[in-house]
Amino acid sequence: MRLRLTPRDDSYYEMFADSANNLVIGARLLAELIGDGGDRDAIGEKMRACEHAGDERTHAIMRRLNGRSATPFDREDIYKLASSLDDVMDAMDAAVDLIGLYRLERLPKGIIDQVEVLERAAELTAEAMPRLRTMKDLARYWIEINQLENQADQIYRRLLAHLFDGGYDALTVMKLKDVVEELEAAADAFEHVANTVETIAVKKS
Template sequence: MRFRLTPRETSFYDMFAASADNIVTGSKLLMELLGADASARAEIAERMRAAEHAGDDATHAIFHQLNSSFITPFDREDIYNLASSLDDIMDFMEEAVDLVVLYNVEELPKGVEQQIEVLARAAELTAEAMPNLRTMDNLTEYWIEVNRLENQADQIHRKLLAHLFNGKYEAIEVLKLKQIVDVLEEAADAFEHVANTVETIAVKES
């Protein structure tokens, strides 16, 4: 790691960790959604909305700290990209839950459970990785595994699309379900964006 003569604002590390922990909360709510009935789904959507608002607050706190700090632990652009990508994950997860409720989806295709399991694993890895930004230690395996999970998510997404278009579903149902699985795929992409940003930061700091 580079030797620095100037002090650095360290509160960013705690804020990134809090944002990632909130994403784990969101992924657990997604898991709850799978086995829930209509009334329970509405309640889960409310809790997910609250988690998404908490994520927004965490992101705004990072941006405020960034704008008020003269010295930052790493490049300002990377701090902004990391915070934005973490926020995107929560946005996509909240949107997926909201769509399930708004569209009154009675049964989700089996592949959706696999999508959510991938997201839950990526959330755990991201939460474990954020505290390591302080030292830049033990991060390589994190971004490699998240990229592997994103490739797995791509495969699950393609199989889901093939399943949706096999003639089993009515056209309107296909449109509803496709939008949900597409948003979950965007969440997987956002996890990869976070991992790629962490890799960029680690390379610059090495």
Template structure:
């Protein structure tokens, strides 16, 4: 099953947006290294986030130009916005780590970032394949599995930071970071759900 004919540039635009998001998640992963220069990485990630905004703008401009898209305009808006929202969360998570001067992160944070990295890779691989929606079933199933995995890690992290191991101020800082990471993971599931809905509409 193939999507309706339309301007193929949209596939390229979504692919570029997803690849840029993947680059942003990799910078976040680098920031977890013990010797990472997080301040420098924040600057790098802000540049990537600005590039993401440009990709989103290009998609919106194209869809509003009268060019025939390959699927419903509302779905294009939602998909472009979903990718942009994830990158915003990724950038915010690292920014808070720096602004809060968080040095030592609970082990589970690395596990959540690993989920983000895997989800970003799957999403970047999926975008060029929007042309053939039938091939994407494994993509959204795996994203859903990763989101469930991250949910369990998120709950364990909350339990740990509220266990008394950390002082109240540190709890507040860590909770903000962890909740933003959880939002980013949820964002990947939202994007996968949009892709699934696109496939169902075009079947």
């Protein structure tokens, strides 16, 4: 039998893993929406449910954090990790929302590339969160996320140039730019998650 000396702290790991798993679901819904053009309303509703579930998880982490019981990492790092995971979801949800709100039918190919990067980043993040418990094997996670973010940046810049290349009227450019910027914000937020994991790992080392 293994004695748990700090049973209450353990659940932080589970809450972070949960939050990240929820991002995998969100990223897949996003891919579905911009992919073969499934039922947009149904996907939009699932995304909203996904975002609410994410909110619940974030609040649960914050509540526990305010409860002042012992924490496995510095409180400020737990706060940052939870906030950044939440930021990813908010940005992906906003992108889905805007695509519906603006009734965007034809999306430029580059947006599919953006979303593929987000899907991969979500999977890597979900795989990494449980490793916070042992602190093993995390470096390759944050290195890969940084590479993905660089890739996302390239795609984003190409998309911006493409939007202004004369193929779209000004109002359409404004709409697409809003969507593209939310997706870029999601990629940035994945990097913030990885940076915080790196900070936590460095402090523990």
